[in-house]
Amino acid sequence: MSLKETTALVTGGGRGIGRAAAAALAEAGAAVVVNYLSDGAAAQRTVEGIRDFGGRAWAVQADVADPAQVEVLFAETRRLLGGRLDILVNNAGGPGVRRPVAELSLEDWRRCLEVNLDGVFLCTRAALPLLPDGRGRVVNVTSISARSGGGPGGAAYSAAKAGVSNFTRACAKELGPRRITVNGVAPGVIDTDLHRRGTPAEELAAVTAQVPLGRIGSAGEAAAAVVFLCGEEARYITGEILEVNGGLRMD
Numbered sequence: 001m002s003l004k005e006t007t008a009l010v011t012g013g014g015r016g017i018g019r020a021a022a023a024a025l026a027e028a029g030a031a032v033v034v035n036y037l038s039d040g041a042a043a044q045r046t047v048e049g050i051r052d053f054g055g056r057a058w059a060v061q062a063d064v065a066d067p068a069q070v071e072v073l074f075a076e077t078r079r080l081l082g083g084r085l086d087i088l089v090n091n092a093g094g095p096g097v098r099r100p101v102a103e104l105s106l107e108d109w110r111r112c113l114e115v116n117l118d119g120v121f122l123c124t125r126a127a128l129p130l131l132p133d134g135r136g137r138v139v140n141v142t143s144i145s146a147r148s149g150g151g152p153g154g155a156a157y158s159a160a161k162a163g164v165s166n167f168t169r170a171c172a173k174e175l176g177p178r179r180i181t182v183n184g185v186a187p188g189v190i191d192t193d194l195h196r197r198g199t200p201a202e203e204l205a206a207v208t209a210q211v212p213l214g215r216i217g218s219a220g221e222a223a224a225a226v227v228f229l230c231g232e233e234a235r236y237i238t239g240e241i242l243e244v245n246g247g248l249r250m251d
Contacts, residue, residue: 188245
């Protein structure tokens with residue numbers, strides 16, 4: 001699949017699925033801005049890895065939940081990419097604090113929604129003047145939690161991701177007249193630092209045992225779905241959520 005001479009911004013692109021998506025887009029030919037929040041070293045490793053195979057990439061720090069920082073992010077993206085943006089991948093996010101609803105503070109609830117849902121809105125809104133009619137692509141990384149309700153203590157995260165999925169559909173309708181596609185990728189359990197650090201081994205083993213394909217997925221497999229939705233082959237697909245979960249949830 002060729003994305004030669006296209007440009008892309010991947011939020012949360014320093015680690016995990018975001019890193020894999022940034023690298024896969026660059027391998028397909030896109031020039032990529034890698035956004036990160038706090039781990040600049042990881043983002044720079046992503047950039048250097050892309051440059052090692054001849055790709056073009058830059059790292060830009062910003063909190064996508066902060067409107068002022070999003071404005072700066074897109075100004076820098078325009079500068080680095082020569083005023084063009086063909087592809088936006090809204091990947092930044094995370095589960096935040098995992099607690100039962102009865103123990104979840106309003107502050108933690110709001111922060112989870114800000115990072116996972118507000119950030120998607122802010123970046124999509126900022127991208128609209130830049131995305132080209134006829135070939136613009138927006139891909140939002142949602143989650144299997146959007147439909148399953150998530151794991152223990154995941155109420156805020158699953159609510160935010162359900163919002164991302166429906167925001168995706170709404171934007172697909174709005175941007176359809178411009179022939180800009182808006183789709184989502186909903187990973188299941190993926191082998192990333194997030195799960196290695198944050199999911200108890202027994203919980204991960206129990207979930208893995210329920211996956212029909214018998215294993216958890218890789219970040220590269222989720223990234224492949226992102227690249228597909230950005231390509232010309234997916235030009236007639238919009239408003240869809242592509243599930244990448246090994247059959248863990250099929251309905």
